[in-house]
Amino acid sequence: MRILITAGGTTEKIDDVRAITNHSSGRLGKTIAEAFLSENATIDYITTKQAVKPDDQRVALHLVESTSELADKLNELMTVNCYTAVIHSMAVSDFTPESSVTMEDLQQTIATHPADLAASLKAKDQERTEKKISSDTDHLVIVLKKNPKVIQQIKELQPETILVGFKLLVDVPMIHLLDVAKKSLEKNQADFILANDLAEISGETHHGYLINQQHKVKEAHTKSDIAQLIKEAVLERTNA
Amino acid sequence: MRILITAGGTTEKIDDVRAITNHSSGRLGKTIAEAFLSENATIDYITTKQAVKPDDQRVALHLVESTSELADKLNELMTVNCYTAVIHSMAVSDFTPESSVTMEDLQQTIATHPADLAASLKAKDQERTEKKISSDTDHLVIVLKKNPKVIQQIKELQPETILVGFKLLVDVPMIHLLDVAKKSLEKNQADFILANDLAEISGETHHGYLINQQHKVKEAHTKSDIAQLIKEAVLERTNA
Known part of the structure; x- marks a missing residue:
């Protein structure tokens, strides 16, 4: 089982000293990597210099800064390797x-x-x-x-991979969050979307909903719960 | 001898997930702190979560994010303590x-x-x-x-402190850099300005000019050279 994970947040340069950053600690991505390591997965992990990273020799780290560098790296890796699943948790700058x-x-x-x-x-x-x-x-x-939507190139490169996308909103009603997640599923040909709200994330507490293409929703309350949900969803699909 | 050092780069929020950051590793500030520690100075050190920090119990760390938080913290510390010198190396967002x-x-x-x-x-x-x-x-x-210019509040709070300001430009002729530094000296009532050019900073290599109020210039080529120049300048002034 070979898994591609993206995590952390991109940085877009304004000039040589200033940049626009998308904040993400990278801790959820690390927790997801650890969940898949317990299944003996081989992991390619795209992240940033600033983010928290998994520390395991079975994880190959690939550092990027901007959304454009992320797109190039995804393209490079997905041209060479065939992935069981792509877990795209990176906070990508839309602009x-x-x-x-x-x-x-x-x-x-x-x-x-x-x-x-x-x-x-x-x-x-x-x-x-x-x-x-x-x-x-x-x-x-x-x-x-x-920016071009990086997530949209994933299924174009590998239609057979299991794509898990992420949708982060800030302090919105749950019904709105799930609605936006459903639209994201369709637009990006994702198999699952993990929908979460920044107002419900604090340390290890991390409220999230995993939505599949049939719009079935599973709920999680911590980062490791979310990682487990995603791992089980991917394993279920590969065994089906 | 009590020294106040600011280091690292500020972050200004755009919304709850995006921010504008001023890049600075904080390594020069750390090197300056170490130089003053070797003189048994007591150090208050204002920096950010992301920056490299000195690790010594004689250094009191104060974490800030934005330029406005920096201004508040400077005001708070300079109202309570009397500083021999303030070394203001933080990359502060002008906007x-x-x-x-x-x-x-x-x-x-x-x-x-x-x-x-x-x-x-x-x-x-x-x-x-x-x-x-x-x-x-x-x-x-x-x-x-x-943003209001944080450096300008320093001499207003403590006219007697020795103020070392910093001026970073990017890939400009040396004469232009020194000219901008001279203006900064006057505008901010600084005792010294360390002028440097991002194009001449790479790892430990760090080309800089320390300019005093008589426009005498001393040159340094590494972070520890710069730290030494600043320390000697401060010691000279306190012994004068």
Whole structure:
């Protein structure tokens, strides 16, 4: 059994010193890796320098920073290896900085090139000669463009793999969370989605729902419960 | 001798999962702390969870995240204790996120409330009900407002302390770096500025210039050289 796990949170550079980070300790991913190790799985584990990592020689660590590096690494690994399951728990940035300008530059661009504002701001940004943005302005404006959805390339690369996706929302009603998770299942051709709410995560306490394609829901209350649910779901599917 | 050191990089929240981080390993701050420990200094050390930290019981660690928390902690410590020197090496975010809107929202706000765009976008953001920004847009726009300059409160709180500030630029001519450092000396009433260029920092190699109020410049090539320069400068001033 060969498993691919992604964990931790991506970092998208604004300039050489600033970045936008998606916070994730990586502890859930580590717990999931440990659950699969107890089944003697071989694990490829994509994570970041900052994240907590599993420490076991059966886990091959692959470090990435940005969403784009994650996409490349997934593509590379999934071209070479065949995975029983892909557990995609990494907190991936949906957006990456495209341009950073001062509010004055924004106002000027609105006045002169209002048509395609994103493209005009990008051009404005590229006129700038310093690599670090000056702080001589009251307001800075950062425009971010949408990243391609990394999760969508997984089933394209390996239609037979069991895909477990994650959906994290913040302080929403449970019914809304499950609804968003169902949509994510379909859009990403996932076999399971682990839906969770940041307001219900604190240390080892980690409330989550594992939803399958038939919309059956299983509930867990700790990180190790979630890891067990995911492991059992994957084992059930491989034995079916 | 009681020394206050700040080190590491601040994190400014965009929402509950995303943040803007200023990258800094904290290793230079740690090296500076070690240099002062060898003089039996008592050290208050303000840093972040992510940064490398000195490990010595004579160092009191104070953890902060944002620029605003740093300002509060500096104020608290400098009201209670009298410091021989304050070594302010922390990479502080000049800006903090004020509003996040979609490009569509920006276009609409430009059309309806073009006058004070920053304020109008803030109002637009506050209309949003979800705590996590939706990713259903091609471009996201984050407006950041300038933070108060933390370094400027140091001499206001303790005019007698020896203030060592830091100036980091990226890949600029040396003459420009020194010029910016001189301006920083005056603006912040600093006694010394350590000027450095990210393009000349790699592992232990760390090229830096220590500039005093008479604009005399001393050069260093490693983190421990820089720490020594700063320690000697402080000792010289206290013995003068």
